[in-house]
Amino acid sequence: xxxxxxxxxxxxxxxxxxxxxxxxxxxxxxxxxxxATGDLNxxxxxxxxxxxxxxxxxxxxxxxxxxxxxxxVLGNELPGAGTVYRSQSFDFQLPVEVGDTxxxxxxxxxxxxxxxxxxxCKAVNQNGAQVFTGIARVxxxxxxxxxxxxxxxxxxxxxxxxxxxxxxxxCAALDPIxxxxxxxxxxxxxxxxxxxxxxxxxxxxxxxxxxxxxxxAAEFGFDLTGLRIIDTQHSHESAEKSxxxxxxxxxxxxxxxxxxxxxxxxxxASRATGLRTGRRISHVFVMDVPTYPKMLLISDAAINIYPTxxxxxxxxxxxxxxxxxxxxxxxxxxxxxxxxxxxPKINSTIEAAALCKMADRGQITGAILDGPLAFDNAISxxxxxxxxxxxxxxGQADILLVPDLEAGNMxxxxxxxxxxxxxxxxxxxxxxxxxxxSRADSAxxxxxxxxxxxxxxxxxxxxGKVAAQ
Numbered sequence: 001x002x003x004x005x006x007x008x009x010x011x012x013x014x015x016x017x018x019x020x021x022x023x024x025x026x027x028x029x030x031x032x033x034x035x036a037t038g039d040l041n042x043x044x045x046x047x048x049x050x051x052x053x054x055x056x057x058x059x060x061x062x063x064x065x066x067x068x069x070x071x072x073v074l075g076n077e078l079p080g081a082g083t084v085y086r087s088q089s090f091d092f093q094l095p096v097e098v099g100d101t102x103x104x105x106x107x108x109x110x111x112x113x114x115x116x117x118x119x120x121c122k123a124v125n126q127n128g129a130q131v132f133t134g135i136a137r138v139x140x141x142x143x144x145x146x147x148x149x150x151x152x153x154x155x156x157x158x159x160x161x162x163x164x165x166x167x168x169x170x171c172a173a174l175d176p177i178x179x180x181x182x183x184x185x186x187x188x189x190x191x192x193x194x195x196x197x198x199x200x201x202x203x204x205x206x207x208x209x210x211x212x213x214x215x216x217a218a219e220f221g222f223d224l225t226g227l228r229i230i231d232t233q234h235s236h237e238s239a240e241k242s243x244x245x246x247x248x249x250x251x252x253x254x255x256x257x258x259x260x261x262x263x264x265x266x267x268x269a270s271r272a273t274g275l276r277t278g279r280r281i282s283h284v285f286v287m288d289v290p291t292y293p294k295m296l297l298i299s300d301a302a303i304n305i306y307p308t309x310x311x312x313x314x315x316x317x318x319x320x321x322x323x324x325x326x327x328x329x330x331x332x333x334x335x336x337x338x339x340x341x342x343x344p345k346i347n348s349t350i351e352a353a354a355l356c357k358m359a360d361r362g363q364i365t366g367a368i369l370d371g372p373l374a375f376d377n378a379i380s381x382x383x384x385x386x387x388x389x390x391x392x393x394x395g396q397a398d399i400l401l402v403p404d405l406e407a408g409n410m411x412x413x414x415x416x417x418x419x420x421x422x423x424x425x426x427x428x429x430x431x432x433x434x435x436x437x438s439r440a441d442s443a444x445x446x447x448x449x450x451x452x453x454x455x456x457x458x459x460x461x462x463x464g465k466v467a468a469q
Contacts, residue, residue, distance in 0.1 A: 002148045002149075003148065003149045004146060004147065004148055004149065005076065005080060005081060005145070005146070005147055005148070005149050005150075006080065006145070006146045007079055007080030007081040007082055007083075007141050007144065007145045007146075008078055008079045008080055008140070008141075009079070009140065009141055009142055009143065009144055010079070010111070010114075010115045010117065010140040010141070010142055011142070013078070013079060013108055013111065013117055013140060014108065015108050015109065015110070015111065016107065016108060017078060017107070017108045018078070018105065018106060018107040018108070019073050019077040019078035019105075019106055020073060020103055020104060020105045020106070021069055021072050021073040021076075021077070021103070021104050022101060022102070022103040022104075023069055023101070023102055023104075024099070024100070024101045024102075025061045025065070025066075025096055025097070025098055025099065025100050025101075025102065026098065027059065027098050029061065029065060030044050030045070030059060030061050030062065030065065030098060031045070032155060033061070033062050033064075033065045033068075034062070037062070037064075039062055041062075043056070043059070043060050044059060044060060044061070044062055045059060046059065047059050056095065056097060058097040058098050058099065059097065059098045060095045060096065060097055060098075061095070061096040061097070061098065061100075063090075063092050063095070063096075063132075065096070066092075066096050066102055066104075066123055066131055066132065067088070067090055067132065067134075069102065069104045069123070070088070070104055070106065070121055070134075070136060071085070072104075073104055073106055074106065074119070074136065074138060078106065078108075079117065079138065079140040079141055080141070080145070081141065081145040081147070082140075082141025082142075082143060082145060083138050083139070083140060083141060084138060084139040085136070085137075085138055086116060086137040086138055086139055087135075087136070087137045088134060088135070088136050088137075089134045089135045089136075090132050090133075090134040091132060091133050091134060092131070092132045093130050093131060093132060093133070094125065094129055094130065094131045094132075095131075096125065096131060100125050100126060101125065101126040102123050102124070102125055102126075102131060103123065103124055104121070104122075104123045105121070105122050105123070105124075106119040106120070106121050106136065107119060107120050112137075115139050115140050115142055116137060116138065116139055116140070117137070117138055117139075117140045118135065118136070118137050119135070119136040119137075119138070120133075120135060121133065121134040121135065121136050122134070160290070161288050161290060161422055162288070163286070163287075163288035163294075163295045163422070163448075164288055164422055164424065164444050164445065164447070164448035164451075167286075167326070167424075167448050167451045167452060167455070168199070168201070168447055168448060168451045170327075170451070170455065171200075171201055171451045171454045171455065172200070174454060174455075174458050175458075176197075176200050176201055176202050176203050176454070177201075177202055177203070177252040177253055177453070177454050177457045177458070178202070178203045178204075178205060178250065178251045178252055178253075179193065179196075179202040179203065179204050179205065179251055179252070179253045179254070179255050179435070179450070179453070180205050180207055180241075180242040180243075180245040180246055180250075180251035180253070180254050180255065181193045181204045181205065181206050181207060181208075181242070181255045181257055182207055182208070182238050182239055182242035182254060182255065182256055182257045182259060182264050183207065183208040183232075183235045183238035183239070183242075183257035183258055183259040183264075184206055184208055184213060184216075184257035184258065185208050185209065185212050185213065185216065185235075185257060185258045185259075186216070186257075186258040187216065187220050188258075188437075188441075188446075189256075189257040189258040189437065190206075190213065190216050190217065190220075190222060190257075191220070191222065191443075192255075192437055192443070192446040192447070192450070193206070193255060193450070194222050194223070194224075194227075195443065195446070195447060196446075196447055196450040196451075197227065199447065201447070201450045201451055201454055202253070202450055202453075202454065204227060204228075204255070205227075205228045205229075205230060205245060205250070205251055206224075206227055206228065206229045206230070207229075207230045207232060207238045207241050207242045207245070207257075208229075208230075208231075208232055208235075208238045208257065209231065209232060209233065209234075210229050210231040213229060214229075230245075235258075235259035235260075235263055236263065238257070238259065239259065239263055239264045239266070239267040240267055240273075242254055242264070242267075243264075243267045243268055243270075243273065243274060243275060244273070246275055246431060246432045247273070247274075247275060247431065251432065252432055252433075252457045253432050253433045253434070253435060253453040253454075253457055254268070254275070254430075254432055254433075254434045254435070255434070255435040255437070255450070255453075256434070256435065256436050256437055261302075261436060265281075265303070265427075268281070268430055268434065269281065274430075275430040275431040275432060276430065276431075277429060277430060277431060279314045279317070279318065279429045280304070280307075280310075280311050280314035280315060280318075280429055281303055281427060281428070281429035281430050282299055282300040282303050282304055282307075282311075282314065282315040282318045282319075282427070282428060282429050283299060283300050283301060283302035283303045283304075283425060283426070283427050283428075283436065284297050284298070284299045284300070284318065284319050284322050284425065284426055284427075284428060285297065285298040285299070285301055285302075285408075285412045285423050285424070285425050286322075286326075286423070286424040286425065286426070286448065286449075286452055287412065287415055287421050287422070287423050288421060288422040288423075289415055289419055289421040290419070290420055290421070291419055292379060294398065295326070295328070295398070296379075296397070296398070296399075296400065297319050297322065297323055297331075297398060297399040297400070298399075298400045298402060298408055298411060298412050299315050299316075299318065299319040299399065299400075299401060299402070299408070300315045300402070300405060300408060301402060301405060301408030301409045301411070301412045302405065302408075302409065302425065302427075302436065303405070303427065304404075304405060305404065305405045305406075306404050306405070307404065307405075309351045309354055309355070312351060312355060312401065313355065313358060313363060313364060314429060315401065316333060316335075316355060316364050316367075316369070316399075316401050317364055317365070317366075318428040318429050319331075319333070319399045319401065319428075320333065320364070320365075320366045320367040320399065321366070321428065321456075322426070322428060322452070322456060323367070323398055323399060324366055324459075325455050325456050325458075325459030326452070326455055328398050330366075330367060330368060331366070331367045331368070331398040331399055332367065332368050332370075332392065332393040332396055332397050332398045332399070333367050333368065333369045333370070333371075333393065333397070333398070333399040333401055334370060334371060334373045334378035334379075334393050334394070334397035334399065334400050334401065335351075335352035335355055335356070335369060335370065335371025335372060335373065335401045336348075336352075336371065336372070336373060336374070336375055336378060336400055336401060336402050336403060336407070337349045337352055337371065337372035337373070337374065337403055338374060339372060339374055340372055340373050340374050340377055340387065340389060341372065342372065346372075348372065348403035348404075349371075349372040351403075352371030352372035352373075353371070353372065355369060355371065355401075356369050356370060356371060367399070368392050368393055369393070370391045370392065370393035370394065371393075371401070373389075373391070373393065373394060373397075375400075375411070377389050377391075377394045377395065378393070378394060378395075378397045378400060379395065379397055379400075380395055381394065381395025381396065382395070383395070422442065422444060422445055422448070423441075423445060424441075424445050424446075424448035424449040424451075424452055425437075425438075425449055426449060426452045426453055426456065428456070432457070433452070433453040433456045433457060434453075435449045435450060435452075435453050436449075437449060
C-alpha cells in the first residue's frame, strides 16, 4: 500500500498543534553527514579521539545532524509539503552519541500573517534528557497537497580506494628494480614506465625502435634523461631482446609495451631461449574493490584458457606466493565454481575438492584452501551463513581461484565496471615477474602493477639469499 503525505495549510494550523520524529543515530548517519558537509572533526569518526578531545566514550554525532531532524518533521509532518524555512535558533545542552535514540518535538506557538508560523522545538534522548531547545520560523503552505511519499535513492558508504596506494607506498623503502620494457611504442606504454621511474619504483630499459621512442617522447613531453634504450627493428626483435635481458639477469622484471601479448609471451614460453621454469605460467589480478574490505587476488584470468587440475596447482601456488610477498599472512583461497557442493557433472567442483586434499597433503603450501565455493559465499559471510557453510575461507577470501579464463576475465571486468574496482596485473611462474598492462588501465593501475613486480622481485632476492646460506 502506498503511504501518503498530507500537508497542513496556514489556515488549518492552530496554536498548540504538534508533531515529532524519532531517529536512532547510526555510524552511517554520522559519516554521511560528514560527507555531505565536509566536517572532518575527528570526534565524529574516531572513538579514541572523541574520548581524548571531548571526554566521550563513543563517537559523537554532529550537533546539526540532530538539528537537521527538525527539517524532516517540518517538511514531512507539520506543516509538510511546501514549507519554507525562515529562521532557526538552537541551544544545545547535551551531545548525541552513536547509538542514542533522539526524539524531536515541535509545537506551534504563534501564527504571523500572512503565512508564517513559529514553533517551539526541543529534542530528548532515550533517557529523557534534553538534547537541545530552539525556535523555528517557517512560511507555511497555502495550497493543500496530498500525494505519495517520495521514495529517495538508497545511499550506501564504501571505503575509499587505498590498496594500490598502500602497495606503492610499501615500495618507497625498497631499491628500484631493473625492468625490460618491451616495445614501448605508444603514449600509454611509454608513459607508464617513465612515471614508475620518477617515483623510484623501477629503472626501465626501453627495448624498441629508438627513433620511434624518442619521437614519442618529444611529442608528449617525456624526459628520457638517464634511461637506457636498446634499439630494435620491430616488435618481434623487441620481444627477443627483452626476454634475453631477463634471462641473463640484466633485468629483474619484464613489462609489456605496445606489442600484442601473444607475441611477447611466445618468446617468454620458448623452451630454448625463454623464461620458463618448472612451474606453469599464470596471471594474477590484484583488485582494489571498494565494496570489499581488503585486497582481492583473482587467478587465472589472462593466460590459461581451460587449465587442467595439474595447471591449477601451479596457478594456486603462484597466487599464494604473491599474496605472501605482499604481506598477507596465511592467505585464504576460495576455489570457485557455480555451486558449493561437489557435483560430478560440474568438473570444476571435483577439481576444487582435489585441490583442497592436495593442500592437506602439502602439494600446495602457504595458504588455507576451500572449495568448491560459489562466488557469493566466497566473499560474503552472510551468504555463507544462510547456506550453513562452515568454512575458514567463506566470506573472507584473499584469493579467488577461478575455474577457467572466461569466468575469471568476466569476473574481473564486472568488478571493474560494476563495482568501481581498480585492477593491476602481473604474470608469475616465469624466471621474472611480468607486468602486463592494458591500454584501458588507469595510470594508478599501471604504477600498482610495477609496484607489485617490485615487491615480488625483492621477495625473490630475500628467498635467494636464504637458500644460499
